Amino acid sequence: KAGVTQTPRYLxxxxxxxxxxxxxxxxxxxxxxxxxxxxxxxxxxxxEYFSETQRNKGNxxxxxxxxxxxxxxxxxxxxxxxxxxxxxxxxxxSVGHGGTDTQYFxxxxxxxxx
Amino acid sequence: xxxxxxxxxxxxxxxxxxxELGCNYSYGxxxxxxxxxxxxxxxxxxxxxxxxxxxxxxxxxxxxxxxxKSKFSFNLRKPSVQWSDTAEYFCRRSGTYKYIFGTxxxxxxxx
Numbered sequence: 001k002a003g004v005t006q007t008p009r010y011l012x013x014x015x016x017x018x019x020x021x022x023x024x025x026x027x028x029x030x031x032x033x034x035x036x037x038x039x040x041x042x043x044x045x046x047x048e049y050f051s052e053t054q055r056n057k058g059n060x061x062x063x064x065x066x067x068x069x070x071x072x073x074x075x076x077x078x079x080x081x082x083x084x085x086x087x088x089x090x091x092x093x094s095v096g097h098g099g100t101d102t103q104y105f106x107x108x109x110x111x112x113x114x
Numbered sequence: 115x116x117x118x119x120x121x122x123x124x125x126x127x128x129x130x131x132x133x134e135l136g137c138n139y140s141y142g143x144x145x146x147x148x149x150x151x152x153x154x155x156x157x158x159x160x161x162x163x164x165x166x167x168x169x170x171x172x173x174x175x176x177x178x179x180x181x182x183k184s185k186f187s188f189n190l191r192k193p194s195v196q197w198s199d200t201a202e203y204f205c206r207r208s209g210t211y212k213y214i215f216g217t218x219x220x221x222x223x224x225x
Binding site for chain 2: 003004033035042043044045048056058090092099100102103104105106107108
């Protein structure tokens with residue numbers, strides 16, 4: 001079974017621009033979660049989608065948004081980029097949502113904001 | 115607010131030494147606990163998880179963890195580490211609406 005894939009793997013943007021990241025979950029998985037990983041803050045939960053509906057949301061500003069399509073693929077959008085948005089963005093998929101499902105992580109998208 | 119604390123940020127051990135990495139979680143709410151590992155250049159992967167039942171949980175690669183409710187702890191252990199265990203280890207808590215990771219512990223095992 002193919003793992004979680006994320007595209008692109010690397011991105012360089014400038015302040016004020018917007019960016020869209022993509023995640024394809026493992027086949028059969030209906031839940032996709034997004035995380036931001038930085039050296040200072042560690043792994044922070046952004047949001048989770050299940051069956052095209054946002055189920056959970058972390059403590060990030062509204063500039064961070066996402067969506068999920070009927071095939072469970074998910075996109076994350078960051079508008080008006082700031083320098084502090086430079087991070088590794090990880091996507092994870094699971095069969096269901098909630099607290100007990102194992103999440104399988106992708107390789108991440110490395111975003112650099114100049 | 116729910117939280118997860120990993121007090122050891124960096125650990126250096128020699129091969130064959132025993133390992134214990136601390137993880138403490140805050141009181142309240144559903145407690146589902148996980149340990150993930152990130153080897154250099156690789157994805158995060160699950161080591162083990164605990165939801166209920168036997169508080170001693172065995173995972174992959176010889177790792178185990180013990181859930182101690184009275185101490186709000188879920189420490190990761192391995193009796194004898196190998197050079198290949200060099201990685202970053204994350205404790206994670208999940209509830210109905212939140213997924214919270216600890217800040218991670220970087221383990222370096224010297225050959």
